[in-house]
Amino acid sequence: MASIDGLPPLREVINTHELFAKKALGQNFLLDLNLTSKIARQAGDLANSDVLEVGPGPGGLTRALLHEGARQVVAIEQDERCLPALAEVSAYHGGKLKVLQGDALKIDPLEHLNTPIRIVSNLPYNVGTELLTRWLSPAEWPPFWQSLTLMFQKEVAQRIVARPRTKAYGRLSILAQWRCDAKIVMEIPPAAFTPPPKVTSAVVHLERLETPRYPADAKLLSQVVAKAFGQRRKMLRASLKGLAPDLEDRLLAAGIKPTQRAEEIDLEAFCKLSELIRS
Structure with a gap:
């Protein structure tokens, strides 16, 4: 060559x-x-x-x-x-x-x-x-x-x-x-x-990007996403169990149905969820 x-x-x-x-x-x-x-x-x-x-x-x-x-x-x-x-x-x-x-x-x-x-x-x-x-x-x-x-x-x-x-x-x-x-x-x-x-x-x-696309705490977002996709066949109310005592309320507040699975959730919703869990 x-x-x-x-x-x-x-x-x-x-x-x-x-x-x-x-x-x-x-x-x-x-x-x-x-x-x-x-x-x-x-x-x-x-x-x-x-x-x-x-x-x-x-x-x-x-x-x-x-x-x-x-x-x-x-x-x-x-x-x-x-x-x-x-x-x-x-x-x-x-x-x-x-x-x-x-x-x-x-x-x-x-x-x-x-x-x-x-x-x-x-x-x-x-x-x-x-x-x-x-x-x-x-x-x-x-x-x-x-x-x-x-x-x-x-x-x-x-x-x-x-x-x-x-x-x-x-x-x-x-x-x-x-x-x-x-x-x-x-x-x-x-x-x-x-x-x-x-x-x-x-x-x-x-x-x-000079700033992340959506507000979120990096460590918590990583934790949420890791748990969600670590059991991607499970519904999020099960795979994310233990992250917050009122998890299903926070999922709903983020626009996510508790029965949805990780692969259905877009980036913006994951960021919103992590912020709701942090708050």
Whole structure:
């Protein structure tokens, strides 16, 4: 595959450094640099932004982000085998790439980043949902990032953008849509990866809202939604039992029938219910 810059094609980089994907690390490498460039462009104008990338692997998306004009890329990579290849990318781009080696769930990259910050990643499958949940649930809002452009298994992507009364609608839908505008911007077939995963992938772009869409206490809303969808087959008067002594009255006040189930309730009603329980 042709290169988008003066560095070798990714397949050559992988062979040179023996960077064969490890299943234990959730690795699936994208070798098509035209495709990684398309993903990078979904994040918007990067010229005046720092970019945080998790799981750069051999650096395909990293190179695309730098080629598309990112002010700086800070990449967190757990696999030390990838560090020499990423060092070559950093040298080629005059040090605009900083690599932090370690577990993304344990590293705080903020001291290396300057605002505005965009997060763009082909997330390792084994930590993707956990990282997204953390980024959507900071102690204070707005968060440190302006937008998230993230690749997931298509099933996870569909959960992020799902609407009520659909099978995919759930806690992740509420969490994302309460504080962001979220949309699926690309789908990527298994054949585009090495090794090919068993499922189609999709890229989701989330643009943060400066204030949440509806008033609600973040912790209580999360608790209400977790209980509601934790037993999604049950009526809400049963799944939310114990949250308030007069639960059914509060459900009715929020415009929710006690006999309804979680997947029938929209974001606004969940927020209203959580505020009624808090009061």
